[in-house]
Every structure is written in structure tokens, then in C-alpha cells.
Amino acid sequence: MPTLVSHPDEVKVVSRRFGMGATDIDKYVELDGYKAVQMAIEQGPEWIINTMKASGLRGRGGAGFPTGMKWSFVPKVSEKPKYVLVNGDESEPGTCKDHVIFLHDPHAVIEGTMIAGLAIGAKLGFIYLRGEYRYLLKIVEKAVADAYAKGYLGKNIFGKEGVDFDIITQTGAGAYEVGEESALMESLEGKRGVPRIKPPFPAVVGLYGGPTVINNAETIANAPHILLMGGESYAKLGTERNGGTRLFGISGHVERPGVYELPMGYSMRKAIYEVAGGIKDGKKLKAVVPGGSSCPVLRADEIDVGLDFDQMAKAGTMLGSGGIVVLDESVSIVEFALRTIRFYQHESCGWCIPCREGTDWIKKTLTRFHAGGGNKKDIDNIQYLAENMMGRTFCPLGDAAAMPTLGFIKKFRSEFEEYLEGKRVEHPLIQIQPVGEPELAGAH
Amino acid sequence: MSSIANSIFTPETAARFDKLASIYPVKRSALVPMLLYAQDEIGYVSNAAVAEIAERLDLLELDVRNVLSYYSMLRTAPVGKYNVQVCTNISCMLRGGFELLDHCKKTLHIGHKETTADGLFSLEEVECIGACCWAPAVQVNYDFHEDLTPAKMDAVLEDYRAGRGKDVK
Numbered sequence: 199m200p201t202l203v204s205h206p207d208e209v210k211v212v213s214r215r216f217g218m219g220a221t222d223i224d225k226y227v228e229l230d231g232y233k234a235v236q237m238a239i240e241q242g243p244e245w246i247i248n249t250m251k252a253s254g255l256r257g258r259g260g261a262g263f264p265t266g267m268k269w270s271f272v273p274k275v276s277e278k279p280k281y282v283l284v285n286g287d288e289s290e291p292g293t294c295k296d297h298v299i300f301l302h303d304p305h306a307v308i309e310g311t312m313i314a315g316l317a318i319g320a321k322l323g324f325i326y327l328r329g330e331y332r333y334l335l336k337i338v339e340k341a342v343a344d345a346y347a348k349g350y351l352g353k354n355i356f357g358k359e360g361v362d363f364d365i366i367t368q369t370g371a372g373a374y375e376v377g378e379e380s381a382l383m384e385s386l387e388g389k390r391g392v393p394r395i396k397p398p399f400p401a402v403v404g405l406y407g408g409p410t411v412i413n414n415a416e417t418i419a420n421a422p423h424i425l426l427m428g429g430e431s432y433a434k435l436g437t438e439r440n441g442g443t444r445l446f447g448i449s450g451h452v453e454r455p456g457v458y459e460l461p462m463g464y465s466m467r468k469a470i471y472e473v474a475g476g477i478k479d480g481k482k483l484k485a486v487v488p489g490g491s492s493c494p495v496l497r498a499d500e501i502d503v504g505l506d507f508d509q510m511a512k513a514g515t516m517l518g519s520g521g522i523v524v525l526d527e528s529v530s531i532v533e534f535a536l537r538t539i540r541f542y543q544h545e546s547c548g549w550c551i552p553c554r555e556g557t558d559w560i561k562k563t564l565t566r567f568h569a570g571g572g573n574k575k576d577i578d579n580i581q582y583l584a585e586n587m588m589g590r591t592f593c594p595l596g597d598a599a600a601m602p603t604l605g606f607i608k609k610f611r612s613e614f615e616e617y618l619e620g621k622r623v624e625h626p627l628i629q630i631q632p633v634g635e636p637e638l639a640g641a642h
Numbered sequence: 643m644s645s646i647a648n649s650i651f652t653p654e655t656a657a658r659f660d661k662l663a664s665i666y667p668v669k670r671s672a673l674v675p676m677l678l679y680a681q682d683e684i685g686y687v688s689n690a691a692v693a694e695i696a697e698r699l700d701l702l703e704l705d706v707r708n709v710l711s712y713y714s715m716l717r718t719a720p721v722g723k724y725n726v727q728v729c730t731n732i733s734c735m736l737r738g739g740f741e742l743l744d745h746c747k748k749t750l751h752i753g754h755k756e757t758t759a760d761g762l763f764s765l766e767e768v769e770c771i772g773a774c775c776w777a778p779a780v781q782v783n784y785d786f787h788e789d790l791t792p793a794k795m796d797a798v799l800e801d802y803r804a805g806r807g808k809d810v811k
Contacts, residue, residue: 200775201776291731291733292732294775322667330784332784368675370674370713371674371677372713372716374770388671390709391712391713405667449777455775456775534732541769627735
């Protein structure tokens with residue numbers, strides 16, 4: 199089981215119950231659990247949505263869209279049933295924050311799902327976890343069963359006549375692409391998890407053609423806390439236009455990797471050097487991938503930036519899923535770029551050409567380059583390929599592959615050039631295959 | 643009592659499938675979960691499993707195979723009793739994921755997607771498994787093992803070899 203670490207600078211809202219045994223429903227209730235949903239039933243949809251809007255909560259999956267606004271887009275009247283879909287398909291490399299939510303506080307996700315359902319008028323919610331989290335599904339399944347047993351789920355919940363809500367839980371079976379909301383719906387409908395063309399957006403035409411709210415698990419888990427503490431109080435914890443706190447997973451070359459809840463806008467430098475204990479083994483910082491592997495890299499001199507959506511955008515990168523990956527001086531950016539693109543090539547669903555072909559050509563070129571067979575045109579070619587993927591795919595996977603690639607070349611071009619001249623790091627992380635040899639079994 | 647006569651699955655799994663087919667607004671939604679449970683029981687998704695699942699969900703076998711081929715955790719051939727899945731994605735790579743993979747290859751004498759002669763272990767290099775802050779991490783079947791070193795990995799493998807390992811399904 200993942201170990202929890204904490205730091206005095208943390209502001210615990212969504213992580214308030216972590217490590218306190220809140221997987222047990224009685225303990226969860228003792229810690230103010232299922233109070234917020236009862237308030238939501240009393241106060242009604244308008245109050246819920248206004249509170250969520252006032253909180254300034256923005257989607258924690260990566261896109262950062264205001265949650266209250268998303269919920270308000272769902273048509274009030276619909277011929278087809280409405281649904282809530284919780285996206286727990288957390289597959290962006292560097293990201294493991296939802297993992298700890300499901301592990302320590304599954305009822306918060308359940309309660310949040312109910313709140314979202316009440317806000318939009320849905321009677322059925324889905325909690326969809328990534329396939330690798332099947333051991334967590336057991337925890338969530340038990341929590342759902344316990345909630346049914348208490349009468350918190352099902353017909354006439356909390357004894358309220360006519361208020362019904364059901365939850366179905368399941369996992370995927372290993373596909374990064376399914377984290378994209380329309381691909382998630384396809385997967386849940388029992389199909390290959392490839393994206394849908396938008397518009398129409400899920401808020402209007404979603405699961406089974408009905409209006410659907412899709413939120414990341416952390417976003418949903420925040421909802422009960424927001425209703426309890428009030429939207430304004432939550433908003434004040436963060437910065438302007440970036441309400442509240444968020445879970446940051448700090449991994450890689452730091453002394454104390456972990457998932458920490460910090461206020462929005464918290465200094466990235468402090469997050470790395472103080473919260474996560476600084477660079478491992480006293481080495482020097484080289485670079486930071488700030489919000490999961492799709493976010494453009496920052497150099498060591500660029501980390502004086504606040505961790506919120508707007509400040510990160512201003513710094514030319516993204517807050518993404520909050521997965522901060524720290525690289526020390528020993529890392530070869532060529533290797534790191536290769537490992538990153540290998541992932542996106544492997545996970546491209548293959549539906550649209552710029553992504554399918556682009557990721558493959560970049561991977562092939564970088565593989566040859568990495569093996570010592572590079573030439574001067576390669577760097578420009580990789581850049582050209584990535585630039586031509588940007589904005590040209592049905593879903594954001596193409597961008598997610600292109601953005602880090604462009605970032606590595608922009609920020610570390612000289613390192614690619616030096617690599618061409620034969621300069622190597624002392625301890626390479628990936629085995630180098632001589633040019634012309636077939637790929638190693640296992641290199642995918 | 644299963645809705646299917648002569649189910650190839652155990653009564654428990656058959657009952658679970660009956661339930662799965664009934665809870666979703668559209669039956670087909672049960673497909674991915676069913677494939678996973680079928681794999682849990684048989685060790686892989688066999689032709690017979692494809693046929694029965696197709697029948698249960700009123701789908702063509704082709705529909706089932708289409709979905710089956712898409713997801714990386716689903717397989718159409720058996721693996722070892724314990725499938726050792728080593729993550730080498732970025733966070734794990736930075737903290738020794740590749741070293742761990744090489745170590746497993748050497749100690750188990752097998753490569754990616756191969757199985758030991760005694761059928762006990764299979765090895766697989768996998769993409770991010772969502773344990774980045776506890777890297778390097780390995781999943782054995784569905785169990786996570788974190789913050790590993792080659793020595794700790796040996797202990798993990800020894801536990802499974804001796805029948806002491808966790809094996810959650």
C-alpha cells in the first residue's frame with residue numbers, strides 16, 4: 199500500500215480524511231461524511247451549482263474547466279436520462295493522486311457523485327477506474343455496497359420520498375486514451391475506447407445519448423467539502439480564478455516523493471525543495487515536467503512559478519493533472535524524451551492519422567537518434583512532426599504527445615545537438631540498441 | 643442459475659455475469675468488466691469465453707474481439723500464475739524502473755511477455771501504472787509493490803514462489 203507523507207504547509211481539504219480509516223462508512227459519517235449530500239437534497243440544484251461556481255473549483259483532470267459552469271451546461275429538461283460519470287481512469291504518467299483518494303476516502307467520491315447527480319437531475323452515476331486499479335475497485339465496491347445498506351443509495355435516499363440515486367462501479371482494462379472523456383463514454387458503452395467527434399459535447403449528448411456530466415475523481419471528491427465549508431471559503435484557499443487546493447503528486451528525483459495537498463498558486467520551488475524535501479542525494483535540479491507527462495518541460499531556472507492553471511500557462515506550460523516529475527542533473531533529456539514519446543505512441547488509439555503516424559515517426563526517429571544513428575536533420579524533423587500534430591487530432595492525445603516533444607527540443611536543443619556529437623550522460627537509464635538491430639523484446 | 647445453459651464459468655462468475663448484464667442502461671456496457679472477470683477465472687480470454695460473452699450480451703463475436711484487442715490488460719493466451727508487470731514509465735524510470743526490469747529478466751530468465759518454464763511467473767514491461775510517487779513500482783497480477791530495489795524485488799518474487807504473496811483478484 200502506498201505510504202502517505204505529509205508536510206506542515208499542506209492545506210488539507212480533500213485529503214482531510216486520508217489515513218483516518220474513512221473507508222469504513224461509520225468512520226466516514228463520524229468525520230462529517232454524507233452531511234453535504236443531505237444539505238444538497240434540502241437546498242436543491244440551484245444552490246449546489248451556485249456554491250460550486252463560487253468555489254472557483256476547476257477540473258482536476260487536467261483541462262481546468264470550471265466545475266460549476268460545467269454542471270450548469272446540462273439542460274434542465276431532457277427526454278433522455280441524465281448521467282454522472284466519474285473519471286477515475288488516471289493514466290497520465292506522473293499522476294497518482296486519484297489512487298490515494300480511492301484508497302483512503304472512497305465515500306467522498308460516492309458522495310460527490312451523488313451531489314453532481316442532484317445538481318443536474320441525474321439518477322444514475324458511474325465511477326470508472328483505470329484497469330490497473332482493480333484492487334482499488336474492491337474498496338470502492340465495498341463502499342458503494344455499504345452506502346446502499348445504509349439507505350444512502352437506491353430509492354428514497356436518506357428517507358426522502360422520490361429522491362433516487364444509483365451508482366455503478368467498474369474498471370477499464372488498460373488504455374490511456376480512455377481517460378479522454380468521450381473515449382471514456384465509448385469504453386463504458388462496451389466499445390473500443392476511441393474518442394468521439396465534438397460537438398455535440400457530453401453535457402448535451404453523452405452516455406447512451408443522454409446529457410452527461412463527466413468529472414475527474416478529485417474534482418468530484420472536492421464537492422462534499424465545498425458544500426460543507428461554503429464556496430467562498432473554499433475559493434479563498436487558492437488564487438484568483440483558481441479556487442481551493444489540489445493534490446500534487448511529486449515524483450522522480452526528490453527526497454520525499456508523495457501526494458501532497460497544497461493551495462492553488464503555491465510556489466513550485468517550495469513544493470520541490472521544501473514539501474518534497476529537495477533533490478535526491480544532494481544532486482542538482484535539471485528540469486521539471488510540471489503536470490503529468492504531456493506538459494512542456496521547465497528548466498531548473500524556470501521553477502519560480504505559482505502552481506495554478508493561469509500562472510502555469512503564463513510560464514508556457516500547464517498545471518495538467520498535478521503530477522510534478524522532477525529530473526536531476528544526471529538525466530539525459532534525449533532518453534527522457536524517448537521514453538515519453540514511446541508512451542504516447544503505444545497509447546495512440548490509431549483513429550486519426552496525425553497522432554497515429556506522428557507519434558510513430560517521432561518514436562522511430564528518436565529511437566535511432568538515441569542509439570547513435572542521428573543526423574542533423576532529425577531534430578528539425580521531430581519538431582516539424584510535432585508541430586503538425588498540434589491541434590489536428592480528434593482528441594487531445596495528439597497534442598499531449600506533441601507538446602512535451604516540442605518542449606524538450608525548445609528547452610534542451612543544445613543537448614540534442616551535443617548528443618549528435620557523441621556526448622552521453624554517465625548513467626544512461628535505457629539500454630541502447632545498436633542502430634540497425636531489431637528492437638529489444640520489451641521495447642514497445 | 644445462469645441465464646446461459648452450459649456456461650463455461652463457475653456458478654459464481656455466471657451469476658455475476660447475469661447481474662452485470664442487468665444493471666446497465668444498455669447491456670453491452672458490461673462487456674469490458676465481463677472480459678476482465680472471464681480472464682481472472684480462465685487466465686486469459688479464450689475463444690469459448692468470447693463466444694459465451696457474445697451470447698450473453700447479444701453481440702457478434704467480432705464485436706467482442708474488437709474490444710478485446712483494444713485493451714492492453716486483456717490477453718488471448720495464458721500467462722504465468724503470477725504476471726510480473728514492471729513499470730518503466732517516466733517516474734519509475736527515474737528511480738530505477740529499467741534496472742528492475744533487467745533484474746527480473748536475469749533472475750527469471752525470461753523476456754517481455756514470456757513465461758518461466760514452470761509456469762509460475764510471466765514478465766511484462768508496462769506503461770504507467772499510477773504509482774508514480776512510490777516509484778519504482780511493479781504490479782504482480784493486481785497487487786502493487788512499491789519503492790523497489792533489485793534486492794526487494796527478489797524478496798517479492800520469493801514470497802510468491804513460496805506461496806506467501808498477496809494475490810488479490
